[in-house]
Amino acid sequence: MRRMMITSSLMLAMSATAMASQVYKWVDAKGVTHFSAQPPQGQEATSINTAVPAPKPAANEEPKPAPTFESIANPEQAAIDEKVKKDVATKEAERKKYCENVRTNLAQLQNNPRLSMEVDGEVRRLTEDERQARISETQKSITDNCE
Structure with missing residues (x-):
């Protein structure tokens, strides 16, 4: 030996x-x-x-991290971890899109004093109080979800 x-x-x-x-x-x-x-x-x-x-990853491909001892020892856990990471990435992309839309809406509310909305098939203008209320709601939504 x-x-x-x-x-x-x-x-x-x-x-x-x-x-x-x-x-x-x-x-x-x-x-x-x-x-x-x-x-x-x-x-x-x-x-x-x-x-x-060392081989270089493709331009559109992110380099994969080296496998950990846990992922080698327990492939089921590694598969679950990968699924969770994909779900988190998907939700983060959805959140970014939501935040972009909310910020666009806020800019429209702040920069356009003459806004119209459709209620029960009838189009009417927002009053200044309604517009200010929507501005504050939108700002609160941005504070809660986007920062």
Whole structure:
């Protein structure tokens, strides 16, 4: 058991060194391209970057967080967590749209003193008291839901 641990530790240490080693590229007199861990004697060689970059997410895709121990240990909980996150994101988008509409309504109420509304199929103008009451209701709604 101890020998296996020592062997595996040694292999692990050596693999990191091998992965980090330099690679050189050169073309010989016959036009053949060569790759080697050591540069050739008397010839110019270019160093090649062997590190593999991490894949980049698509432009319209958000990077996903690394899986946690809990999500790996309990995939059912991970599925529930993902569903809850989607629901929260949906409700937040709905709230933002609501707030945008309420702010637009408030601007209309504040900037237009001659507003009309339809009541029982009949169109009539809002009185100044009704308009002020709606302005205060709209401001309260913004305070309660949008800030």
